[in-house]
Amino acid sequence: MPQITAHNLNTGFKSTLTEWGFSDKFAGYLADFSSLIIILITSIIVYYIAKVIINQFLKRLVKKSVSKWDDHLYENKVFTRLALLLPALVLQVSLAPSISKYPDAIRFIELGLHLYMTFVILLVIVSFLNAVYHIYGDLDISDSKPIKGYVQIGKIITYLVGGIAMISVLIGQSPITLLAGLGAMSAVIMLIFKDSILGFVAGVQLSSNKMLQIGDWITMPKFYTDGTVIDVSLVTVKVRNFDNSVSCIPTYTLISDSFQNWRSMGDAGGRRMKRSVLIDVGTIRFMDGSMLDQLKAKKILVDEQSAAVEHATNLGLFRSYILGYLRSIPNLNQDASLMVRTLQPTENGLPLELYAFYIPPNWAEFEDFQARLFEHILSVLPEFGLKAFQRPSGRDVQMTGILPE
Numbered sequence: 001m002p003q004i005t006a007h008n009l010n011t012g013f014k015s016t017l018t019e020w021g022f023s024d025k026f027a028g029y030l031a032d033f034s035s036l037i038i039i040l041i042t043s044i045i046v047y048y049i050a051k052v053i054i055n056q057f058l059k060r061l062v063k064k065s066v067s068k069w070d071d072h073l074y075e076n077k078v079f080t081r082l083a084l085l086l087p088a089l090v091l092q093v094s095l096a097p098s099i100s101k102y103p104d105a106i107r108f109i110e111l112g113l114h115l116y117m118t119f120v121i122l123l124v125i126v127s128f129l130n131a132v133y134h135i136y137g138d139l140d141i142s143d144s145k146p147i148k149g150y151v152q153i154g155k156i157i158t159y160l161v162g163g164i165a166m167i168s169v170l171i172g173q174s175p176i177t178l179l180a181g182l183g184a185m186s187a188v189i190m191l192i193f194k195d196s197i198l199g200f201v202a203g204v205q206l207s208s209n210k211m212l213q214i215g216d217w218i219t220m221p222k223f224y225t226d227g228t229v230i231d232v233s234l235v236t237v238k239v240r241n242f243d244n245s246v247s248c249i250p251t252y253t254l255i256s257d258s259f260q261n262w263r264s265m266g267d268a269g270g271r272r273m274k275r276s277v278l279i280d281v282g283t284i285r286f287m288d289g290s291m292l293d294q295l296k297a298k299k300i301l302v303d304e305q306s307a308a309v310e311h312a313t314n315l316g317l318f319r320s321y322i323l324g325y326l327r328s329i330p331n332l333n334q335d336a337s338l339m340v341r342t343l344q345p346t347e348n349g350l351p352l353e354l355y356a357f358y359i360p361p362n363w364a365e366f367e368d369f370q371a372r373l374f375e376h377i378l379s380v381l382p383e384f385g386l387k388a389f390q391r392p393s394g395r396d397v398q399m400t401g402i403l404p405e
Contacts, residue, residue: 043087122162149203152234198252270357278349278389350388
């Protein structure tokens with residue numbers, strides 16, 4: 001029916017022009033050209049009508065919807081790009097009947113329409129993949145199993161397939177023939193997409209082995225990286241360092257090289273504290289009654305800590321005091337390892353190490369806690385007759401009288 005109607009309109013307009021005094025040949029050209037212009041205008045009007053429907057009515061429905069997936073489809077222009085197909089469909093249906101006397105023109109116009117429709121379909125698929133990525137990003141599992149690399153692989157495949165389809169339309173050959181020719185170019189393709197292929201394989205391994213996820217704190221000295229993972233893509237992993245700079249690490253190097261992931265620190269029950277203070281060995285001695293009485297009078301020691309005073313050293317009582325002090329801090333995980341121990345003596349003194357886990361594993365709070373803790377330790381050391389080891393400075397040498405002031 002559309003073919004008969006278009007033909008009748010064309011014939012009727014041509015007859016009218018002939019009656020007005022135009023030659024039969026010129027009237028035919030003018031009628032065909034006018035039909036083409038009307039079809040183009042109609043296709044544009046159809047597109048804008050569809051765009052108004054999408055931007056006005058469909059947008060309201062999407063905003064009223066409780067689910068979020070349709071919001072992502074709208075925001076990523078899936079519906080808008082689908083509307084771009086309507087003008088091509090109108091032209092494809094109406095064009096041939098209107099200018100049937102020009103087969104060469106019809107062939108070239110249909111070639112352009114096929115290329116245009118292939119390109120629009122490619123854009124629709126890419127927009128849909130972007131929407132899928134954002135829909136998945138709303139799920140809780142998206143941080144532990146990012147799919148950005150898979151989405152990028154999907155886009156690359158879409159572009160390759162779309163490019164092959166467009167080339168096959170241009171040269172008039174089957175896409176299978178082109179794919180057979182690409183087989184001979186596999187080495188060149190592997191070289192061009194080497195980083196993408198390596199990144200895809202690395203992304204699969206990182207995700208399947210749960211080695212990396214968004215929000216992890218990682219350290220990679222080779223790339224001067226020490227910060228939080230903010231993005232995992234096909235080719236690079238972006239890390240925001242603690243100085244707010246951003247490091248971009250090739251994804252495959254996370255498989256080929258070593259890196260340190262601190263995620264398990266939080267999973268283990270807090271941020272680990274493992275720090276020591278150096279004790280001057282010359283100040284370690286057995287406790288006497290007067291010092292013990294002074295510590296009790298100042299309420300530094302309680303009876304339980306001073307019960308085994310026989311053969312006790314000031315360092316032993318100090319360790320007992322610090323351990324009790326740590327156990328009284330609510331932010332330390334009492335179910336995890338918590339100890340105060342001495343390490344191998346060195347030329348710089350005897351290291352007294354504190355080992356504990358701080359909750360919550362917030363970096364700023366943790367550093368403030370450590371600072372206050374060791375300030376307390378250094379201030380209370382003299383009460384036990386202990387001194388922290390420190391290399392002599394020029395001022396210390398002057399005070400001995402060996403060097404003049």
